[in-house]
Amino acid sequence: MTRPRLTLLDTVTVVMVVVIATLAVWVAVAGPTGPIAMHFDLQGRPDRWGDRREMAGLLAFMTAMTALTAGAMSWYARRSDDPSRRRGLEIGQLIALLAIGGTTAILWTAILGQSSVGAGAEATTGWTMALMGAIFVATGAFLGRVAPNPLIGVRTPWSFKSRRAWDRSNRLAGRLFFWLGLATLIAAPLVPQPAGFVTLTAAVLIAAAWSVFESWRVWKSDPDRQPF
Template sequence: MNSADKRGLTPLDGVSILTTAAIAGAALAVWRLGPTGPMPMHFNYAGQVDRWGDRAEMGLAIGVIAMVAGAVAVVCAAMERQVRDRRGDRFTYRLGRIVGLAAPAFGAVMLTSTAFDLLPRQGGQAMFLSLMMGGMALLFLGMGAFLGRVKPNPVIGVRTYWALRSRLAWDKSNRLAGRLMTLVGLLGLAAAPVAPQPIGFHVLMAGVIASGLAAGFESWRVWRTDPDRT
């Protein structure tokens, strides 16, 4: 058992607790202190609001995000502690926890900012989608930079039928996914301030989907010729 386990909580545990608590606090603030007028709850394909709700519904939505973030953090932390002697596996679950906290935190920030009308008014829905595009591109960039190093696990990575039955297919498909996600993230981050919306946001999502499909195909292609497949 290493020194981090002997100490109990690790720095990442502390970040996980603080992040989850902050999201839960935002949910409470919106529920109790948010404006009493209608709030946008859903956007259509064109980035326009197609359903409105009140502060109680918005607070509930952010509260659900807090529960998801907390659940991901707990599961990843538990799995990390079960593989104390394998550094690669520890890295895998740490990355899963970071992504599982960063994505909900970004979503909570956007919803809270929308509830309290903190986003720039200039540009309207286009500005909202530009901010969403930039934030998601940054998440994809960060995830892509490390995805090629993850080991087989039930949390993060290209988890296709073939990748889970061939270590070679896992490694190659995740390396490809990491490169493609990094490229999509870089291009999306650069284009976010200038891309016309909602086209820019849709192109970013299409790039992510295409990256996932390409990585899935790669896992099948490598598995098919791997003599050590199961």
């Protein structure tokens, strides 16, 4: 079965690349002339400032990441003759779009929106935390169905040597990040900062470490695993 020249996901990829690139050009040409907050402490206060050229460069980097990551997943899918693997790679493309698009939204709201020293506004940490929760929910909902690839998912030496380890570790990671994201969405407007971000960071690290351990555990017990 021949894959269409341009799928819906490919169209979304192109649109996202154009949108983020347009934002980068706009910031470079007509963005704020004053300092732009480029980094925030755990309490949401700006602790490093840059200018519009730095912000434009950051958005240009996100443009390249979208084109390279989502484009590469599309390329892998086109080369696959296995319909099941093709669908799994397309899911990886979707995850890349969700993650990068959400990250760009966080940059736009949490950095560019707090662009002036004179404004004296703190970063909207609750809103940023909610966006992060939404990214975790969206990516976690699909992560368990992504096919083996070098860009998206729980990519460990053991998951690449065992399809069973790949599937189980990614399903676990998907469940963990989905429920973590849901809890983050609920807690974002309620939890005090910086306790919220500290707790979220610790939870993400635990979920990632657990998923890596799961890939090793399943590989070790898989009779069909490939040796190193």
